[in-house]
Amino acid sequence: MAKLSRRKIAELWAEELLKGRDITGNIAAYLVTERRVDETDLIVRDTESALAARGVVVADLTSANGLSSESRAAIEKFLIVSMNAKKVAFREATDPSVIAGVRVETAGQQLDATLRTRLNQLKASKI
Structure with a gap:
C-alpha cells in the first residue's frame, strides 16, 4: 500500500x-499501523x-476561569468576520496563569489578549 501524505490524510479527514x-479512530489506527504516530500533531x-x-x-x-456565552458569541462573530468563516468550533481550556482575558488560537494565527x-x-518595556 502506498504511503499517504500528511496533507492527503488531512484532506480526507x-x-x-x-x-x-468522525473517522478519528480510523486515522489513529492507520498512524499506529504505519508507525507514523509522531506525525499526529502535524496531521491535526x-x-x-x-x-x-x-x-x-x-x-x-x-x-483563567472559562468564558461566558456572551464572550464566546463575540469571539465567534469576530472569527467569522475576520476569517471569512461559515462556522466556528471551539476547544476551551482554563489556565489560571493567564490571570484574565483570553487567548484565541486558530490554524496559523493567535490573538493573545491575556493580562499575563x-x-x-x-x-519588558521597562516603563
Missing part, C-alpha cells in the same frame, strides 16, 4: 468531518487548515 462522519494542524479552507475554523480558547501577556509586555 476534513471532508469526512464535514460530512458528519493540517486538518484544521483544510477545514479553515472550507469555511470551518477550529479555535482554541484559553482563559500585557504584564509581561509592560515588564
Whole structure:
C-alpha cells in the first residue's frame, strides 16, 4: 500500500468531518499501523487548515476561569468576520496563569489578549 501524505490524510479527514462522519479512530489506527504516530500533531494542524479552507475554523480558547456565552458569541462573530468563516468550533481550556482575558488560537494565527501577556509586555518595556 502506498504511503499517504500528511496533507492527503488531512484532506480526507476534513471532508469526512464535514460530512458528519468522525473517522478519528480510523486515522489513529492507520498512524499506529504505519508507525507514523509522531506525525499526529502535524496531521491535526493540517486538518484544521483544510477545514479553515472550507469555511470551518477550529479555535482554541484559553482563559483563567472559562468564558461566558456572551464572550464566546463575540469571539465567534469576530472569527467569522475576520476569517471569512461559515462556522466556528471551539476547544476551551482554563489556565489560571493567564490571570484574565483570553487567548484565541486558530490554524496559523493567535490573538493573545491575556493580562499575563500585557504584564509581561509592560515588564519588558521597562516603563
